[in-house]
Each structure stands twice: as C-alpha cells, then as structure tokens.
Amino acid sequence: MRSNATTAAQYLSEMEPDRAAVIGHVRDLVNAAMPQGYVEHVAWGMITWSIPLELYPDTYNGQPLAYAALAAQKNYYSLYLNCGYTSPERTELLKAAFATAGKKLDMGKGCIRFRRAEDLAEDAIAAEIASTGPDEFIEIYEASRSASRS
Numbered sequence: 001m002r003s004n005a006t007t008a009a010q011y012l013s014e015m016e017p018d019r020a021a022v023i024g025h026v027r028d029l030v031n032a033a034m035p036q037g038y039v040e041h042v043a044w045g046m047i048t049w050s051i052p053l054e055l056y057p058d059t060y061n062g063q064p065l066a067y068a069a070l071a072a073q074k075n076y077y078s079l080y081l082n083c084g085y086t087s088p089e090r091t092e093l094l095k096a097a098f099a100t101a102g103k104k105l106d107m108g109k110g111c112i113r114f115r116r117a118e119d120l121a122e123d124a125i126a127a128e129i130a131s132t133g134p135d136e137f138i139e140i141y142e143a144s145r146s147a148s149r150s
Helices: 008-013 017-033 088-100 122-130 134-149
Strands: 039-043 046-051 065-072 077-081 112-114
Touching: 008 017, 008 039, 008 046, 017 046, 017 065, 017 077, 017 122, 046 134, 065 134, 077 122, 088 122
Parallel strands: none
Antiparallel strands: 039 046, 046 065, 065 077, 077 112
16 A cells, blocks of 8 residues: 555545554554654655654665654555664564564564554564664664675
8 A cells, every 4th residue: 555645644544444543553552662863754655763864864865764664555564673674683582572472473574564463562563663762773774884885
C-alpha cells in the first residue's frame, strides 16, 4: 500500500479501521520507546522516525537519516529497525528475544514483517528502538558509509 500522506494521522486515516488499529498500536509502541532527537514524519510512503536534516544534513541521498519506519503493505505490515540491522549481534538479540517470547520472527534484510500486532515481541521491539540515540546512530551510519567506500 503506497501512501501519499504527509502526516502520520493522514496515513492512518487512509486505511481501513482494522488496519489502522494495528499500525496505530505499533506506532504508539515505537513512539513510547523512541529516544529524544528523532522526528516522526511520513517519507517513502510510510511513517518514519528520522534525524532531521537540520541536525545531520550529510546523508547519501539528501533525505533525513531514517532510524525506523512503519508501513502497511498489501498483505502484511513492515517495521524497519535500521539500527537493528547494523550488526549481527543485534540481529541475534532480536531473534533470541522473539524466541523467548514464543513469537515467530519473520525478518527480511531490512524489516520485520507481521500480520497482527500480537505477532511482535513488543518488549524486544521497544528495547531495540530505545537502544540508540541520534548521536550514536550517526556514528554507526558514518562508520558504515566509510566501510562501504573502502
């Protein structure tokens, strides 16, 4: 589902009520765990939490540096945790936390896919989101950019 919304409220209003409820629930979870310094907006057709260009303008694409994103796809939902994919250790922590919670993790290279909010190990998601403030995420981003240029 591609959205032309410019705000999270608009994004939710475009959906059927049951789908909006799922996205709204996960959005609330993300917002509650999000460290200060990230800004919620809509980018690339999904709700996104980023470091504003005013704070960090040196991105590869001229867009705010995205930390997390949430989208309603045609047959499922996607939660992008960009910090969680920066190291195999973080990925393994997510896998272990889902297993401990008795949840099946459907994780692609860049996202966690789910069909219901109940499919998520919410404590693990909240911990991953809360784990990295903007300054540390910028350091991780810059290190990854340096490594890719080498």
